[in-house]
Amino acid sequence: MKITRQNVEDVALLSRLEMTAEELDAYSGQLNAILEYADILNKLDTKGIEPTAHVLPLKNVMRPDEVKPSLPRELALANAPEAEDGYFKVPKVIEG
Secondary structure (H helix, E strand, O other): OOOOHHHHHHHHHHOOOOOOHHHHHHHHHHHHHHHHHHHHHHOOOOOOOOOOOOOOOOOOOOOOOOOOOOOOHHHHHOOOOOEEOOEEOOOOOOOO
């Protein structure tokens, strides 16, 4: 399949793109080069090659979720500017 200058011009018109004659020629040549390369790739023998989603064997690198003791409330509030009833006390940010 070959992309002609007219094909590029039609797509440019549908896309509302203004293109010069030089741009139309350049894009048709570039798109044909891409298609030629894809055709070369299509000719490769891929029998016995397992399909992959990624070229590297990626694995989940997250650590296991384990229950651990948390920081005691008193220690967490020790450096707080203000605390009330075991919670951080902060200024009201919603006007009402």
